[in-house]
Amino acid sequence: MSAPTLNTVVPVLEVAQLVAGYVPGLPVVRGASLKLFAGEVLTVIGPNGSGKSTLLKAIMGLVGIASGSVRFAAQHIAGCPTHEIVLSGIGFVPQTANLFATLSVEDNLRAGGHLVRSELGERLERTYAIFPALAQKRRDKARTLSGGQRQMLAIARALMTNPRLLILDEPTAGLAPQVIGEVFEQLKSLADSGVAVLLVEQNAKAALRQSDRGLVLVEGCNRIEGAASALLADEEVIAAFLGRGDRRGSRTALVEAVSP
């Protein structure tokens, strides 16, 4: 984590009592709250359908917000159009459709950076310095990349607007175990450079090991939150997410554990 500065006093992102969903009167996110500071990694875990993706989409202005607040760099952004939210300094890597398969690596990066007109070349070179493997493949079509390289490209694309906050939805889904570690190390090193990182993950153990804090979301509400090290040692979290790797069974266990 970065050294304490004023930025650790004012959260980069503050979500309070957020209620959001797809159909009016049927909220999926039901009062979720979180705070994220510069240089931190916060991982959100939770059972299938608990509203993790919807929470991220609501922050990005992609899902209707019924009540509650979203503040980025102390500015209220709930209800703002997505392109303005991106321009204000939030990068988003959705779980699917996060790059253009038929375009080259470089054209994907240009598309990611197009909202910010100035210094595109400089931003491209900075991004290639962070992801040297992509520089070697700058003219290759995205669809020819390996799964891990594609996910790195999706992350790189989101970094092209120089965000202060990077939000990612299951960035390691479908990746081989050794590549999963590389993605988390990359995210940790971005956080060390001062970027705040908010991610939703199924690979809970590997993600929490590279995170500062964790949040368990169940039925759209905060269920457990705290230091990542504390969640890694929490019996309920271990039983539900960090156990023998029976993903479906273990996630069902937490739903049963919290059901009345």
Ligand SMILES: Nc1ncnc2c1ncn2[C@@H]1O[C@H](COP(=O)(O)OP(=O)(O)OP(=O)(O)O)[C@@H](O)[C@H]1O
């Ligand atoms: N576009 C949509 N329109 C209507 N309902 C949706 C839509 N997307 C998701 N939902 C519903 O919202 C609820 C929460 O979905 P969400 O995708 O946020 O869960 P999640 O925690 O990300 O789950 P997973 O772990 O499977 O990714 C589910 O009941 C789902 O069916």
Ligand SMILES: [Mg+2]
């Ligand atoms: Mg999801």
